[in-house]
Amino acid sequence: MRRGDLRRALALVRRRTQRAEPLRVRLYEKADCHLCAEAHRALRRIALDMPLEVERVDILAGPADAHDRYALRIPVIAAGDAELDAAGLDDAVIMRWLRDQSR
Numbered sequence: 001m002r003r004g005d006l007r008r009a010l011a012l013v014r015r016r017t018q019r020a021e022p023l024r025v026r027l028y029e030k031a032d033c034h035l036c037a038e039a040h041r042a043l044r045r046i047a048l049d050m051p052l053e054v055e056r057v058d059i060l061a062g063p064a065d066a067h068d069r070y071a072l073r074i075p076v077i078a079a080g081d082a083e084l085d086a087a088g089l090d091d092a093v094i095m096r097w098l099r100d101q102s103r
Helices: 003-016 034-046 066-070 091-102
Strands: 023-029 052-058 076-079 082-085
Touching: 023 034, 023 091, 034 052, 034 091, 076 091, 082 091
Parallel strands: 023 052
Antiparallel strands: 023 076, 076 082
16 A cells, blocks of 8 residues: 555545534334335435434334334434435435434
8 A cells, every 4th residue: 555545545534533423313114125225325325424323223123103103104214303204315305404403
């Protein structure tokens, strides 16, 4: 590895290292749901730019009322009491919503 490559890599790590308290979010999903998988990938991409702690909740194996509440809406991202139906949303919309919730 060349010296310049190492410096660029360290700069990227410093820029991506989160210093703030992570926002705790829940992703309500179910197995074999491609929209849910895409929402999870979007949250992972967003977590590179803002600190997130993502809890994945399977509506079929989770709390008893989760299936009744979220079956037709998944994937749903929840932060505190606020919820976002995330099906088909791009990263920018989700990130903007998450930033609003962290204030």
